[in-house]
Amino acid sequence: MSERDLAVERYASRRSSSSVMAMVIFVASESMFFMAFLGVYASTYASQSVWPPPDVPLLSIGFPTAAVAVLLVSGATIALALRAALRRDSRWAARWIGATMVLAVAYVVLSILGNRDLGFGIHQGIFGSLFYVTTGLALAHVVGGIVLLAMVGSQALSGELAIRRDPAQVAAIYWSFVVALGVVVYVVFFLLVSSAVTG
Amino acid sequence: MAVTEVRPEAAAPAPRAGLLSWLTTTDHKKIGILYLINSFSFFVIGGILALLMRAQLARPNGHVLSAHAYNQACTLHGTIMIFLVIFPLLAGFGNYFVPLQIGALDMAFPRVNALSFWLLPVGGLTILSGFLVKGGAAAAGWTSYVPLSVQGKTGQDLWILGLMIVGTASILGAINFIVTILRLRAPGMSLTRMPIFTWSTLSTSFLVVLAAPVLTAGLIMLLSDRRFGTSFFDPVHGGSVAHWLNTFWFFGHPEVYMLVLGAWGIVSEIIPVFSGKPLFSHQGVVLAFLAITGLSFTVWAHHMFTTGLVPSLSFFSATTELISIPTGVLFWIWLATMWRGRIRLELPMLFACGFVAMFLIGGIDGVWLASPAMDYSIHDTFWVVAHIHYVLFGGAIFGIMAGMYYWFPKMAGRFLSKKLGLWHFWTMFVGFNLTFFPMHILGLKGMPRRIASYPADKGWGTLNGIATLGSFLIAISILLFFINVFVSLRKPRTAPADPWQGDTLEWATSSPPPAHNFDTLPRIRSVRPVYDARMASTAEEGGT
Numbered sequence: 001m002s003e004r005d006l007a008v009e010r011y012a013s014r015r016s017s018s019s020v021m022a023m024v025i026f027v028a029s030e031s032m033f034f035m036a037f038l039g040v041y042a043s044t045y046a047s048q049s050v051w052p053p054p055d056v057p058l059l060s061i062g063f064p065t066a067a068v069a070v071l072l073v074s075g076a077t078i079a080l081a082l083r084a085a086l087r088r089d090s091r092w093a094a095r096w097i098g099a100t101m102v103l104a105v106a107y108v109v110l111s112i113l114g115n116r117d118l119g120f121g122i123h124q125g126i127f128g129s130l131f132y133v134t135t136g137l138a139l140a141h142v143v144g145g146i147v148l149l150a151m152v153g154s155q156a157l158s159g160e161l162a163i164r165r166d167p168a169q170v171a172a173i174y175w176s177f178v179v180a181l182g183v184v185v186y187v188v189f190f191l192l193v194s195s196a197v198t199g
Numbered sequence: 200m201a202v203t204e205v206r207p208e209a210a211a212p213a214p215r216a217g218l219l220s221w222l223t224t225t226d227h228k229k230i231g232i233l234y235l236i237n238s239f240s241f242f243v244i245g246g247i248l249a250l251l252m253r254a255q256l257a258r259p260n261g262h263v264l265s266a267h268a269y270n271q272a273c274t275l276h277g278t279i280m281i282f283l284v285i286f287p288l289l290a291g292f293g294n295y296f297v298p299l300q301i302g303a304l305d306m307a308f309p310r311v312n313a314l315s316f317w318l319l320p321v322g323g324l325t326i327l328s329g330f331l332v333k334g335g336a337a338a339a340g341w342t343s344y345v346p347l348s349v350q351g352k353t354g355q356d357l358w359i360l361g362l363m364i365v366g367t368a369s370i371l372g373a374i375n376f377i378v379t380i381l382r383l384r385a386p387g388m389s390l391t392r393m394p395i396f397t398w399s400t401l402s403t404s405f406l407v408v409l410a411a412p413v414l415t416a417g418l419i420m421l422l423s424d425r426r427f428g429t430s431f432f433d434p435v436h437g438g439s440v441a442h443w444l445n446t447f448w449f450f451g452h453p454e455v456y457m458l459v460l461g462a463w464g465i466v467s468e469i470i471p472v473f474s475g476k477p478l479f480s481h482q483g484v485v486l487a488f489l490a491i492t493g494l495s496f497t498v499w500a501h502h503m504f505t506t507g508l509v510p511s512l513s514f515f516s517a518t519t520e521l522i523s524i525p526t527g528v529l530f531w532i533w534l535a536t537m538w539r540g541r542i543r544l545e546l547p548m549l550f551a552c553g554f555v556a557m558f559l560i561g562g563i564d565g566v567w568l569a570s571p572a573m574d575y576s577i578h579d580t581f582w583v584v585a586h587i588h589y590v591l592f593g594g595a596i597f598g599i600m601a602g603m604y605y606w607f608p609k610m611a612g613r614f615l616s617k618k619l620g621l622w623h624f625w626t627m628f629v630g631f632n633l634t635f636f637p638m639h640i641l642g643l644k645g646m647p648r649r650i651a652s653y654p655a656d657k658g659w660g661t662l663n664g665i666a667t668l669g670s671f672l673i674a675i676s677i678l679l680f681f682i683n684v685f686v687s688l689r690k691p692r693t694a695p696a697d698p699w700q701g702d703t704l705e706w707a708t709s710s711p712p713p714a715h716n717f718d719t720l721p722r723i724r725s726v727r728p729v730y731d732a733r734m735a736s737t738a739e740e741g742g743t
Binding site for chain 2: 017018021022025028030032035036037039040043044047048122125126127128129130132
């Protein structure tokens with residue numbers, strides 16, 4: 001390899017690190033965004049004698065549990081996609097990214113089904129406000145993730161992931177954040193609330 | 200197989216020229232200049248709003264503005280100056296000089312950089328468009344406290360949307376700065392050798408990335424309460440006004456440091472150069488920046504002492520007092536750098552000295568506010584207006600002007616006129632103190648801030664008259680600055696690469712720099728690579 005090629009290779013590896021670092025910082029920033037909503041939740045929870053408020057009916061956790069299970073599986077498939085990309089196996093990377101997208105769409109559908117007939121609306125006090133705005137924003141992040149996966153998937157199909165690893169790394173970092181966010185939302189808004197009502 | 204090599208000159212597209220080159224540029228230097236032009240344009244608008252407010256308050260029972268118009272002017276003056284002037288001015292310097300200071304070709308993500316800039320005028324015009332809708336622009340103050348901001352008209356929605364756009368621009372820009380600084384430094388440019396202004400930009404960027412999203416979350420809650428019937432801030436339905444106070448000030452206090460860290464960085468560059476000495480402690484300044492960055496996340500509730508919603512006044516008072524220690528270290532380092540130096544009182548140094556003196560006053564009157572006992576008597580009075588302006592005008596704007604006089608020859612290849620610059624400095628210095636020092640006394644006399652009028656029997660008229668006189672003197676000083684820029688831009692390019700005998704890498708390239716920034720870089724073996732190269736060259740000349 002000539003000195004110039006080495007310089008190009010060094011530059012390329014540096015570029016990929018820049019994208020990955022940018023996504024890590026972006027995810028940190030997004031975490032602070034959701035921390036604000038969780039902070040409001042925690043503060044409200046601490047100030048209320050009864051939680052959830054008495055006018056909030058018992059939440060069914062069937063669909064949300066199925067949704068979060070699907071999301072966790074998507075966390076595994078994106079990890080497999082990343083492994084394939086790191087092996088420079090663009091074909092398998094494309095397959096696993098495709099699987100992740102299917103699971104992501106399934107999560108969105110299950111979440112929407114789970115949010116039908118909840119028995120309370122966005123106007124119904126602070127719990128309704130927190131529930132709809134936070135879960136809605138989390139779902140918007142999943143939809144954004146599907147768009148990102150589609151972009152990286154097309155790069156995998158074109159064989160680009162055989163020479164560049166950073167798109168897969170970037171997608172994996174973002175999707176891991178989305179999975180963690182989905183789990184937190186499930187625990188805070190469904191699991192803890194249901195156990196509080198039934199307990 | 201025969202291969203015909205394409206000569207790079209022939210393959211490269213012809214560079215765009217004229218207005219289109221500015222509209223489509225991804226060059227960090229051009230984007231930096233666009234930031235400066237955009238910010239100074241908003242500075243004029245924010246300044247006119249300030250003059251209208253001062254005209255209204257010049258005498259008791261003023262009739263220049265209606266109460267509602269005064270509230271709009273007050274809200275947009277604060278919003279514009281904070282979000283669309285001071286912060287973007289520092290981002291403009293950052294765009295132009297951070298890649299140069301670290302020896303990089305450009306920012307890490309040039310197209311994202313262009314997007315970050317262009318979102319700013321869009322956000323700013325969205326906020327200003329409130330003047331065109333029924334009910335006028337936002338009128339709930341730059342802090343937009345609830346329930347006032349929940350009740351406002353459409354202008355308040357435009358304020359929220361505009362700030363979300365500006366916030367997005369800031370976050371994208373901050374990510375770009377962090378990656379650029381951490382990934383694209385030239386060989387030899389370790390973190391310990393990084394210029395102080397670049398360190399200040401790095402610290403500011405971390406503040407933006409971690410604090411701005413919290414404001415965005417608060418803005419979404421506010422918009423949602425206003426338009427979608429949610430109850431985040433409605434105590435009747437389980438919400439609380441404290442949620443807005445906490446989200447706003449969790450962002451709002453780090454925001455103050457976002458606005459002054461860059462100015463500290465500029466002044467920390469200028470003082471050593473014009474004192475003929477290295478900075479007394481490079482590591483000391485860096486550690487102070489890092490300490491302030493960390494501590495700034497622990498002080499937000501000092502804005503809420505009088506609300507009765509703060510669980511521990513003493514904790515937030517202590518953290519606020521604590522932050523004055525690293526700030527004091529900075530003053531000490533600046534003075535120690537000047538001590539027994541060969542001081543050249545050129546315009547950048549003059550503004551830097553003005554900054555040190557004025558920011559000191561802003562720091563000291565802030566310590567008063569950090570004490571809950573004092574805060575209970577002077578909260579929401581004109582004392583707070585004096586304090587914020589000694590910090591953000593006496594601090595940030597004086598620092599930014601120091602940067603303008605320091606870096607203008609590098610950006611334009613021309614010097615700003617010293618004569619006009621001296622007039623600019625002294626009119627601004629005198630006008631600033633005439634405007635804002637009396638506000639301390641007005642605050643102690645009990646004059647509340649954010650009032651559109653006051654009765655004659657309060658005895659506040661004379662001091663308000665002086666403040667108004669001073670504000671018009673500031674306007675004259677800014678006019679002199681603009682005249683200076685326009686006149687100087689018509690002069691021939693005479694500025695050499697290193698007109699001030701600088702220390703950092705931006706002085707190792709031509710003025711203005713070429714598109715690719717550097718033809719050659721000096722070896723980087725200390726925090727002062729250009730000084731090292733100058734000394735080596737002098738030694739060589741002496742040897743021959």
